[in-house]
Structure formats: structure tokens, C-alpha cells
Amino acid sequence: xxxxxxxxxxxxxxxxxxxxxxxxxxxxxxxxxxxxxxxxxxxxxxxxxxxxxxxxxxxxxxxxxxxxxxxxxxxxxxxxxxxxxxxxxxxxxxxxxxxxxxxxxxxxxxxxxxxxxxxxxxxxxxxxxxxxxxxxxxxxxxxxxxxxxxxxxxxxxxxxxxxxxxxxxxxxxxxxxxxxxxxxxxxxxxxxxxxxxxxxxxxxxxxxxxxxxxxxxxxxxxxxxxxxxxxxxxxxxxxxxxxxxxxxxxxxxxxxxxxxxxxxxxxxxxxxxxxxxxxxxxxxxxxxxxxxxxxxxxxxxxxxxxxxxxxxxxxxxxxxxxxxxxxxxxxxxxxxxxxxxxxxxxxxxxxxxxxxxxxxxxxxxxxxxxxxxxxxxxxxxxxxxxxxxxxxxxxxxxxxxxxxxxxxxxxxxxxxxxxxxxxxxxxx
Ligand code: SF4
Ligand code: SF4
Ligand code: SF4
Ligand code: F3S
Numbered sequence: 001x002x003x004x005x006x007x008x009x010x011x012x013x014x015x016x017x018x019x020x021x022x023x024x025x026x027x028x029x030x031x032x033x034x035x036x037x038x039x040x041x042x043x044x045x046x047x048x049x050x051x052x053x054x055x056x057x058x059x060x061x062x063x064x065x066x067x068x069x070x071x072x073x074x075x076x077x078x079x080x081x082x083x084x085x086x087x088x089x090x091x092x093x094x095x096x097x098x099x100x101x102x103x104x105x106x107x108x109x110x111x112x113x114x115x116x117x118x119x120x121x122x123x124x125x126x127x128x129x130x131x132x133x134x135x136x137x138x139x140x141x142x143x144x145x146x147x148x149x150x151x152x153x154x155x156x157x158x159x160x161x162x163x164x165x166x167x168x169x170x171x172x173x174x175x176x177x178x179x180x181x182x183x184x185x186x187x188x189x190x191x192x193x194x195x196x197x198x199x200x201x202x203x204x205x206x207x208x209x210x211x212x213x214x215x216x217x218x219x220x221x222x223x224x225x226x227x228x229x230x231x232x233x234x235x236x237x238x239x240x241x242x243x244x245x246x247x248x249x250x251x252x253x254x255x256x257x258x259x260x261x262x263x264x265x266x267x268x269x270x271x272x273x274x275x276x277x278x279x280x281x282x283x284x285x286x287x288x289x290x291x292x293x294x295x296x297x298x299x300x301x302x303x304x305x306x307x308x309x310x311x312x313x314x315x316x317x318x319x320x321x322x323x324x325x326x327x328x329x330x331x332x333x334x335x336x337x338x339x340x341x342x343x344x345x346x347x348x349x350x351x352x353x354x355x356x357x358x359x360x361x362x363x364x365x366x367x368x369x370x371x372x373x374x375x376x377x378x379x380x381x382x383x384x385x386x387x388x389x390x391x392x393x394x395x396x397x398x399x400x401x402x403x404x405x406x407x408x409x410x411x412x413x414x415x416x417x418x419x420x421x422x423x424x425x426x427x428x
Contacts, residue, residue, distance in 0.1 A: 004190060010100060011103050011104060015195060022208060023207060025209035027280060027298055028320070029277075031323075031360070035179075039138075040271045045059070046059065046061075048267045055243075063181070065138075065141050065179075067145050067150065073133040075229075080153045082125040083108075083125070087106060090107070095340040100303075101313070104339075112124070123227060126196070126229065145177055145178060177330070191211050193232075198221055213242055215241060230312075230317075232245060251265070252281070262368050263369040264367050264368055266279060278370075295374065297359050300356075305353075308322035334346070359373060366409040370400035393413065398410070398411055
């Protein structure tokens with residue numbers, strides 16, 4: 001039983017184990033705005049890891065449509081209701097607090113159990129989804145927000161029964177919105193699943209922070225399913241034990257036959273058609289802080305530009321999945337999901353500065369993990385005003401480097417134009 005430091009919340013919190021941090025941490029950034037919900041990522045994972053008997057409803061990677069879709073259905077609303085039950089109406093942030101995004105004044109899943117629940121060994125609040133909730137991985141696909149009311153928990157606390165009443169009919173779309181949410185295990189710093197397992201069958205790897213279920217120790221107690229707020233451990237009825245995303249660890253270790261020993265991004269990342277995903281490893285110090293690494297693309301996007309934000313940080317697990325929020329969703333809705341950093345992140349995404357635009361152009365240019373980047377300045381090619389902000393585009397060259405400092409990718413902001421030669425004019 002310990003007080004641990006959660007930098008995303010800007011404060012200490014209760015967790016069942018003492019702090020112990022890995023040397024590197026598996027982390028990723030998803031750009032919500034670019035996703036086309038093609039589900040290539042979902043199928044890349046499924047065809048690699050979960051195609052066997054008993055895994056029919058097991059989708060370690062899924063892409064759902066917000067605000068109504070979810071796999072399992074209602075996972076996030078149900079999680080927030082549990083926090084609200086423990087501490088009614090007070091899940092709010094002090095944005096001017098000392099923390100990185102301010103200070104979270106509400107209750108985390110680890111702080112919410114009652115004394116009686118704690119006596120019975122309950123580490124965090126949670127619930128086990130019903131079979132029906134697991135059966136529809138893509139329910140409400142492409143359903144825009146309309147008049148249905150839902151509870152909203154913003155950075156100022158609870159706003160009950162929120163209605164998006166400005167829905168409009170075709171051909172106008174201005175009042176309607178939805179966005180896709182791409183999800184996998186967040187390989188959290190303080191995993192709810194790991195804390196909850198009475199068998200101590202879940203562990204976090206020292207070399208890369210990847211969270212795994214030991215298939216030999218697991219006895220199918222499903223406390224991990226109950227107390228992961230993201231609902232990413234999944235029970236398999238044919239083996240009676242639970243399974244979860246393994247972060248494609250052979251690829252991250254550089255053991256994939258095509259990697260030549262270099263750490264590779266996972267299957268779901270590498271397959272992304274919309275080029276929305278970048279995954280990497282970030283350096284962690286003994287206190288759990290990110291070591292300063294100014295030219296690591298993930299460090300830059302998350303810690304310097306602050307354009308990518310953690311998913312539901314208020315749950316308290318310190319998730320290592322970060323998102324560039326939707327530019328079309330109402331800000332209150334995005335703040336519920338990503339906290340008080342939302343306004344800055346969306347505004348920056350709408351009119352990115354020169355360095356941010358360059359780093360965003362590294363997404364999906366290689367399957368290898370990029371550890372560092374450098375920018376070679378190019379000529380100015382365009383300027384305009386976006387939402388009253390001046391935006392200038394330069395055709396810079398961005399270079400990505402691998403673990404040992406070797407160049408692994410080079411790209412320009414403007415896509416190169418290839419003119420088809422006369423003799424191939426009718427061929428492809
Ligand atoms: Fe565990 Fe859930 Fe966090 Fe993954 S997302 S590490 S399953 S608590
Ligand atoms: Fe599946 Fe690998 Fe992606 Fe995890 S990281 S969801 S195991 S493809
Ligand atoms: Fe979205 Fe990429 Fe997955 Fe397609 S492959 S659904 S674009 S995250
Ligand atoms: Fe533990 Fe979850 Fe297995 S709680 S025993 S890892 S099902």
C-alpha cells in the first residue's frame with residue numbers, strides 16, 4: 001500500500017504497490033482527426049494474435065465511434081459513473097495547479113472503494129461487462145451525436161444530462177459530430193489490472209513497461225477485467241483464463257524476422273492506413289518522470305508541444321496512450337475524455353507551428369521505432385490565416401533516427417510529385 005506520484009494528475013495518489021518504474025516505457029500517440037475507421041489495425045491484431053477458438057469476441061485493438069459506440073458498450077460512461085458515485089459531482093481539475101495539466105481534485109478508481117470494499121480486498125472500483133456488452137465491437141458505427149442526453153464529466157466536474165440539441169439534417173453537417181476512438185491496452189504506469197489480480201499473475205516489464213498476464217499463473221478470477229477502467233483484459237471461456245494486448249513485444253524487442261534487430265512498431269501501428277499512429281519507447285527515471293529527451297518524437301508531442309493527451313487520466317492509471325483530440329467534437333466532450341489540456345491541443349492542431357507540423361509528418365513513414373528526429377529547414381511554400389491565427393508552411397525535411405542513432409527515415413512536408421513519363425502514360 002503506497003502513495004505514488006501520478007504526473008498526469010499533478011498529485012500523489014493511492015496504489016497497492018510501491019513505485020517501481022521501468023527503464024523505458026511503451027507509449028503511443030494517435031491522431032484522432034485522421035482516422036477513417038477502416039479497422040485495418042483491428043484486423044492486423046486479430047489475424048496475428050486472436051484468431052483461435054474462444055477468441056471470437058476478443059478484440060485487443062478496436063476502433064469505436066464516439067459518443068455512443070464503445071467496446072464493451074458504455075465502458076467509459078460506466079467508469080465515470082463509478083467515480084461519481086464515490087465522490088458525487090467533484091471530478092474536477094484545478095487547471096492552474098502545479099501539475100503538468102493542472103491538478104486533479106477528484107477521485108481515482110484506486111481511491112474510490114469504500115472502507116468495506118477495501119476490507120474485502122477491492123483495490124479499485126470497477127465492473128465486469130455483460131456478455132451482451134462484449135458482443136458488438138462496432139456498435140453505433142458512424143452515428144453522429146444527436147438529441148440523446150448523456151452525462152458529461154468535464155474538467156469542471158459533472159454536467160448532468162447534456163444534450164447536443166443542435167442536430168441538423170443533410171445537406172448541412174454543422175451541428176452534428178462524431179469521432180473515432182482507437183483503443184488498445186495503455187500499458188499503464190499504475191495498471192488497474194495488475195493491482196487487482198489476487199494471484200499476482202500480471203506484471204509490468206522492466207525493459208519496456210509492457211504489461212502482461214502470465215498465462216501459467218492466471219486462474220481466471222477476472223478481477224483484472226473488473227478493475228481495468230479501459231476494459232482491456234478479456235476472459236477466454238475455452239481456456240478459463242484472461243488475455244490482453246501483449247504490445248507485440250517480439251517486434252518491440254527487435255525479434256521480428258523483418259526487423260534486422262531494430263525495435264519495430266507493433267502490428268496495429270504499422271498497418272494503419274490513415275497514418276494516425278506513432279508508437280515508441282520513452283526513457284523513464286527512477287521516480288517515474290519522463291527523462292528529458294527533447295528530440296524524441298513522442299517526448300516532443302506529449303511533453304513539449306502538449307498536442308497529445310492521455311485518455312481519461314482521471315481514472316488514475318497513468319495510461320501511456322496519448323491522443324490528439326478531435327477538432328470537431330464539442331470541447332466539453334473532449335475535456336471529459338482528455339482533461340484540461342484539450343483547448344491548447346486542438347488549437348495547436350488547427351494551426352500547427354513549424355516543428356509540430358514536421359514531427360506530425362513522421363507518422364507511419366517507417367515501421368521501425370523512431371527514437372530521435374532532426375529537421376532540415378526548407379523554403380516557405382504557403383501562408384494563410386486559420387481561425388485568426390497566422391499559419392506558415394515550410395517544405396522542411398524531417399529525418400528520423402533509430403536506437404543507435406542511424407538514419408531510418410527521411411521525408412519532406414510537401415509530398416514529392418512524380419510526373420509519369422510519356423512512354424508509360426496509360427500504365428499504372
Ligand atoms: Fe491494465 Fe487496462 Fe492499463 Fe492495460 S489499460 S495496463 S489492461 S489497466
Ligand atoms: Fe494487438 Fe499488438 Fe496492437 Fe496490442 S500492440 S493491440 S497485441 S497488434
Ligand atoms: Fe483508424 Fe488507422 Fe485503425 Fe484505420 S488502421 S481504423 S485509420 S487507426
Ligand atoms: Fe488475475 Fe485476471 Fe487471471 S485477476 S487470475 S489475471 S483473470
